[in-house]
Amino acid sequence: MFEDSEVLLEARHVTRRFPTSSGKELIACNDVNLKLYRGKTLGLVGESGCGKSTFMRFLVWLDKPTEGEIIYHGQDITKLKGKALHEMRQHIQMVFQDPSTSFNPKMKIRDIVCEPLLNYHRIRRSEKDRKARELLQMVDLPGDFADRYPHNMSGGQRQRVAIARALALEPEIIVMDEATSALDVSVQETIIQLITKLQREKNITIGFICHNLGFIQSFSHQIAVMYLGNIVEVMPGDQLSQVCCHPYSKALLNAVFDTKMDFSKKIEPIKGEPPSPLDVPAGCPFQDRCEHCKDRCRHEKPVLTEIGPGHEVACHLYGKGAEA
């Protein structure tokens, strides 16, 4: 998809099943295939409970897929253990949604941002002060913040500290799980400017989870839409509104409110809510809410098919055997 950029990480047929007390299986991720390109951002969108966080958590070993592999630098990272895993962790870091709950409230900012460096013996204790200032300045915070506690800062400032901590080890990949959802729009904007600036400087790959298509398209190179554990569409970020064609992606797009929309247009939200992931219907997962649903969708599950450059969609309306 991006000729100038290599595939840094590839998820192949990743599936995650959770056992439940009722004996049924909950499939949080179903045969997910995604590629992360060096220096590019992959935006993953979908409603709550669609499995987007579950997938991203595999990348940072917070969970393991039941099946499938995740290839990074030629090895399957889901199989790593012990020392090898410890070494690998420093290359993939994470920023969480709510920075006030992802910091230890009793640690000073200096200790928070330097902890990863000390874990990997990159710096000596005596260098902490200098390094903390350097990291804080990188995220446009005054160096004096090193002496503060997380609760002495605003949400936006805390999120900057979270980014500084994730970047401390100079990772190749950063996973951001709704990293801006808890922030005000004006703060959101400055955080995104910071992230994209750092991405350009350090050529970092970003996996970003979000549920707002309008927001994520402003900084993603590649956007994947997920529904009930399935990737239903993957498309280039800069052409989102022109190329997006899966009925679900369109519905998400229609549900975006922004200040430049046509206010006289009546919004047509899709009906209902996603079915419980415990009983996903056979065939297309989106069938019950889709207005184009045909017989075929009821029993045959569409697979991701390439229909344009860097554009894949899983829908019977498009690709091979499509009924016009």
Next chain:
Amino acid sequence: MALLDIQNIDVSYGRHLTVKDCSIELEQGQICSVVGESGSGKTTVIRAVLGLLPGGGEVTRGDIVYDGKSLLKLSKREWRALRGHDISMIFQDSGAMMNQTRLIGGSFVEYIRTHEGISKQDAWKKGAEMLSRMRLPDPDRIMRSYPFQLSGGMRQRVGIAMGMTYQPKLLLADEPTSALDVTTQAQIVRQMMELRDEYGTSIIIVTHDIGVASYMADRVVVMKDGRIEDQGNRDHILNHSENEYTRRLIAAVPSLGGKRYV
């Protein structure tokens, strides 16, 4: 005459002045959005309208006039008759505002019987009917559910249904869609717009989502640090405002096909 007239109010929590010199006027059938960043005092303003300021908060100056009457001098009894009948409120998470250990039907019946002397059975029927009017599927099942058994979108619709039982003239909505997914948010926004069209309800919606605020509103009020920074009709605020803060706030809203950072 305006339905609601907030006249130069100050709201303080103890010695701390949270809202300063705030005036908003709302006509029958109008929708007014109050936008601003966290901590700008937007929720405090609408809580003051319903007399629901949390501990220690009080209106220290100005007046709130609803339908020709001052709301600040009401007795407890008068408040009880007004709240939930003439003026209703929808909260960010309606489910969390209900008693978690009671059935939704139980809370609903209690609410109806506060305002109307009818039997429990009739109140239950009325509640279920209200739910189906708000297009909730299977109202009886919902009445027999606990709040935690419903999804966020459903709970919010139950909250709207409860709030609309007596077709209030004024509906106050405090971040009604912030906790919801975009698709559910669109459903709720549409439903609230329909309330205005069908019942002529005036709505004040407090939100930090400027997209939603501008879609719904006739008037937009921008708040900052407890003061009204700017207010006017939607077109003015979005396109012609001369206020620098407003312009910066509007420019920060991500827009489809708008500014890209990469």
